Amino acid sequence: MAIIEIEGLAKSYRVYQKKEGLRASIRGLFRRQYRTVEAVRGIDLTVEQGEFVAFLGPNGAGKTTTLKLLSGVITPTAGEARVLGHLPWKRENAYRRRFALVMGQKNQLWWDLPAAESFRLHQQIYRIEPSRFERSRDELTSLLGVRHLLSQPVRELSLGERMKMELIAALLHSPDVLFLDEPTIGLDVIAQYNIQSFLRHYQELRKITILLTSHYMKDVAALCRRVVIIAAGRIIYNGSLSGIINRYGGQKVVSLQFIDGRIPADLARFGEVILEEPPRAKIRVDRRVVPEVLSGILAGYSVEDVSVEDPPLEAVIAEIFSRNGEPPEHQVGQIPELLKEE
């Protein structure tokens, strides 16, 4: 059963263009120039019940705008969307009681009060029956290991602990649909891992529908089978995670370890050398010529160990981003570095 149905959804903004300098600022007082930014350009998407879908894209691609449209925060310029049969931007209470939106580091909790108080307020706002509320709260705080922090003011919690409390607040009313916008942004690896594990467990248990945006490929790889890539406001890929590498990962990484400890000087004739740390080296080659490359290397040099791997997901995604739409400045030319870090 389709839980989210989107057809031709579009959102554009009028943005004031301010040129540099005082003169331009004064001129701007009288005559302003605006530019229309098309954040989302007519996307179509269907999400079935119980799916955990990753929404990927460079900054400014339209991911968060789409989540805002689906959660009714903003109104579209064109198109239709139905979530759980509701038009999100009508903001009916019947809809608002059935979904939750968590935006990384956007605090919904009362800063000066313990999280327990905010949870109590959520119980009333969402009309959660007391025994169900207590069961949910105890279950969620135990799963996330923050039960002992319930009576501590939110301002005194660490970022990771706050994020966990935000998640609990969002899940207390057992939403059918959860929108997660960068839930692990700014968190350390342990906190990221804990939240990933919790989300995986919770989704498997409750079979809720989740749409996640994240820049951390580890989040995506750990949680989502289906990936939607959006660039410059358009969906450019909609399918399985493994399908991305098959479709876009046109190259393989060959890792070599040489017996004599020296790296051959002419290794570059087989492909792009991306790592030289004697006795180890890595070359990137077109996946169609992998057999020829391997036989050439094994025939010509004394190799102790060899392995062939797909390039890291980050590298493939970055390449897709830079090929489609506006290439984000921090991703262009970064692929070799990402490969080196593997």
Add this chain to the structure above:
Amino acid sequence: MLARAATWWTILRISLEERLVYRGDFALGTLMRFMPMITQIFLWGAVFSGLYVASGSRPQIAGYSYHDFIAYYLLTMVSRAFSSMPGLASGIARDVRDGTVKKYLIQPIDMLGFLLLYRIAHKLVYYVVAAGPFALVFYLLRDFFPGWPDAWTVACFLASLVMSFLLGFYLEATIGMLGFWFLEVSSLLFVYMLFNFFFSGHMFPIDMLPGIWGDLVMMIPLQYLAYFPAAVFLGKVSGPELAWGLWVQLGWVVFFILASRLAFFYGLRRYSGFGG
């Protein structure tokens, strides 16, 4: 209905708890509010003794004696304890600018209702803390008052105070909602505060204004934030004029309830969901 009342009560209770977190700052802020009163007593004391020396008789300014002035200022302090809304308009505009307004949009809650309960909680805590100092100041300055008005006047005074709270809230909320269009409302708020200071009766009794200026000021809603409740208590407005004044005040409350609701409705239609 019962569930809604329980939600309101929880919002009120949590807002009260929040207000009690920073005790020191709150107590200091409350006590400091009495400071301007002391300066007013000295200022008008100096003005009237100067006039007394010059004229040799008990002087009056536009029908107000020194005692009337002090009684008036004490009462406007009470009115303003109801009608002033520090941080409301700027808070709404900031929520719009930073994107934190979205918490009211995704939860099944009415933003204006929530903010009203939040403000009621703040005011209740303020009244509890300030009741003692207020009582002491009124007791010390009791000789400046002509005496207690009758029960009907007190009832009208209380009604006008409640309406001045609602008027202050919805008027500032409407200004805050303009943040959907302008993002930053601090300059607008500054102009409003300036007008409020002069034309609500905070600085001087507005019935002192002569001719057309007095008529104009009486036509705008600001007088109901400070002057009108004080004038009711002091018996400067009575009979049909009092009843009419209360109806007009109610009219302004309804007007700004509608204005804030409309501004919120249309503001959301052009809201871009700033701030990530």
